[in-house]
Amino acid sequence: MILVHQPDNRTDGEASLHELRLLAESAGADVVHCVFANRKSPDPSTYLGKGKVSELSDLVEQYDADLALINHAVSPIQERNLERAIKCRVLDRTGLILDIFAQRAATREGKLQVELAQLRHLSTRLVRGWTHLERQKGGIGLRGPGETQLETDRRLISQRIKHLKRRLQRVSSQRDVRRKSRRKVPIPTVCLVGYTNAGKSSLFNKLTGANVLAVNQLFATLDPTMRRLDLANHGSVVLSDTVGFIRDLPHTLIKAFHSTLEEVAQAALLLHVVDSNDDDHDVHIEQVKVVLNELGAGDVPVITVYNKIDLTGRACASEPNEAGYPTRIWLSAHTGEGLDLLVNAIQEHISWLNRQYVFHIPPQAADVRAFLYRRADVINEECVCDGAWVIRAKISDTEIGRLQSFEQFGVCSVSTETDQTMRVAL
DSSP, X not given: OEEEEOOOTTSOHHHHHHHHHHHHHHTTOXXXXXXXXXXXSOBTTTBSOHHHHHHHHHHHHHHTOSEEEESSOOOHHHHHHHHHHHTSEEEEHHHHHXXXXXXXXXXXXXXXXXXXXXXXHHHTSGGGSSXXXXXXXXXXXXXXXXXXXXXXXXXXXXXXXXXXXXXXXXXXXXXXXXXXXXXXXXXXXXXXXXXXXXXXXXXXXXXXXXXXXXXSXXXXXOXXXXXXXXXXXXXXXXXXXXXXXXXXXXXXXXXXTHHHHHHHHTOSEEEEEEETXXXXXXXXXXHHHHHHHHXXXXXXXXXXXXXXXXXXXXXXXXXXXTTSOEEEEEOOTTTOTTHXXXXXXXXXXXXXXXXXXXXXXXXXXXHHHHHHHHXXXXXXXEEOTTSOEEEEEEEXXXXXXXXXXXXXXXXXXXXXXXXXXXXXXX
């Protein structure tokens, strides 16, 4: 494979080309040469200028390459013309990412989403194929408009896309049913997001004890994984590991994976994992913010987690915002250093979701008292003359729902700590 990069004003040439090489290696390609092209604007016919097309053609023949990879999105016409000129198959950045996703998809929904994105991408590129076939014709008296092979392919792809959309709609409906079930006893969802290969899966495994694939590879994790994470005095949260983002993430992928990524937009908290050992991590942070805004998750609270401090030599640390809540954490998912700071930060943010209650618990409801000490953040406790307990605690709606399953909860009265205390006898 030969890599071709033509920098523009939005990208750093060396960094972008390095990322393209990592993508190619993640797809299993053997990179034999890299070509840099300098041009103010892409050629409308072949994307590259005539001189670079000639140079690329010679390199393809010299290295006997079977694929030229363009580090940008190219139009179908440019792709076709370039293939004809260099006598070699041409693939753009979007096609490469789709190929990687096709390799990594494991779940039924993931495979459907990737196939849908591939077909949408392919439907715009049929112009390069079947051009040798003319419109079907009959003999004398049998001539008619017929149907070209190109039209047949477009029709078949359109039918397949409609079929995939229907299947994904059923899967999305099932996901909505599960989401509604969680809302009945609402458990906060905390999503791991970030640039690909920032260490999200390694951090996910450390926090939950899961065994998600975690390797030094772009887009190693594709299908989302969810695990329960217990927090001391704050109940439980659902921790979700999502697909990594990348600059210029194809919109066909964002659209196809929208039902999966809805979890990000509806999360109570986002953990934005950053590779602190990457010189371009500031650029990657901005790229992730762009994708989050496209998903409608721009307003979700975020803790920025600077991972891989074992490679930078920096000590673990926690940095609060003006309100005193930690919003930046430095840690190492590999060594586990600083994980306690992250868990504490999650607890503090989740406490925002917890309302403060005063529980009046009679002696016969000791199970309720024990539950509060296990699952709530108890602020103080008093004993009154009749032997009852008066407990002031912060507790989430999740745990209130669980409390209602206690028979003893029926003899307990609760005050909601608001601007005006309201007593509710249950």
